[in-house]
Amino acid sequence: MISRPSSTSRLLGLSTLALLSTAALAQTPLPSYYYGGVSVGQSQTRLDEGELTRHQLGAATEVAGFDSDERDTAYRLFLGYQFNRFMALEGGYFDLGEARFTADTTVPLGTLSGKLKTRGWHLDLVGSLPVTPRFSVLGRIGAHHGKTKAEYVGTGLAVPAFPEASKSKTNYKYGAGLQYEITPAMLVRGEWERYRVSHVADGRHNVDVASVSLVFPFGRAMQPAPRQVAAAPDVAPPPAPMPAPVAAPAEPVPQRVSFSAESLFGFDQEQIRPEGRRDLDAFTQTLQGTQYETIRITGHTDRLGSSEYNQRLSERRAMAVRNYLVTTRGLEASRITAIGMGETQPVTRPEVCVGERRTAALVACLQPDRRVDVDVTGTR
Structure with a gap:
């Protein structure tokens, strides 16, 4: 015994x-x-x-x-x-x-x-x-x-x-x-x-x-998002004015909206917070009257943590935004794609945000890298 x-x-x-x-x-x-x-x-x-x-x-x-x-x-x-x-x-x-x-x-x-x-x-x-x-x-x-x-x-x-x-x-x-x-x-x-x-x-x-x-x-695994999507340019020149009084059909114009990850999700989470839902609701209001062709959602993370973990987190967050726009806001699913880029496309510079160990100062400096970009191509 x-x-x-x-x-x-x-x-x-x-x-x-x-x-x-x-x-x-x-x-x-x-x-x-x-x-x-x-x-x-x-x-x-x-x-x-x-x-x-x-x-x-x-x-x-x-x-x-x-x-x-x-x-x-x-x-x-x-x-x-x-x-x-x-x-x-x-x-x-x-x-x-x-x-x-x-x-x-x-x-x-x-x-x-x-x-x-x-x-x-x-x-x-x-x-x-x-x-x-x-x-x-x-x-x-x-x-x-x-x-x-x-x-x-x-x-x-x-x-x-x-x-x-x-x-x-x-x-x-x-x-x-x-x-x-x-x-x-x-x-x-x-x-x-x-x-x-x-x-x-x-x-x-x-x-x-x-x-x-x-x-x-049960229901924890996310389905893989489409990976091969043609990237839309960040800025496009305005359409040339037409001499004729009759307006010609408008060309598709890209528009990018960038959301801070902290405004959409809690730390290390993939479920959208109430504040994030309000931001996405306001975004969909701006689409009223727009004949959009595609909406491309891209998730990004900062460089802290492993590359594999950051890639999966960015994919899950992009898919969470897509699911919300489709299931809650009623946008057409076939026109919306979601991908994750992990830590591969930072907007901060290494010489400005110096270091590899997680500190409060470094986390705050890398905040712009933790984001979700939404690119819309359409006409009004």
């Missing part, structure tokens, strides 16, 4: 991780989403064979030795809700497998064989601490309601008092692990968990599970 001080210290450590994650929620939010997953691994049940044997044969039982098989396959099916970068609520069904033992007894003379298996439901608070944009450290603490079924068979004079028995009770569980984002639509986890389980001898034992999980977020 695992000693109580060891279990308590680990539980306090995971609780501290969850509290630290909660304290950081207001600093770096992320879009929330639902997810589901499956976990498979190996369980090891920490049985007290002597306690279980005496429960079946009596307190005066004398045991010569035990033969135990405490390892088996465990699995878990779960659903969860990711509130933000640091915290999720997760629940599901688990099966901890089966543990067996055989006791050779001298009083009474014979053998007692038993097997126990536990299944049930759990609800966990899962804290995550990002190390890189894709790699995180996990900690979890929660409760589970498990049902332990036991079967006993005796030989000789070792006759079990309760050949079949079961017990259901709610206990705590906790664990820790690592998570890696393969794609926005699939994550992989490696975890260790401990379940505190009540058995039919009115006692408790631990079941440790080492597992690998696949996690599938």
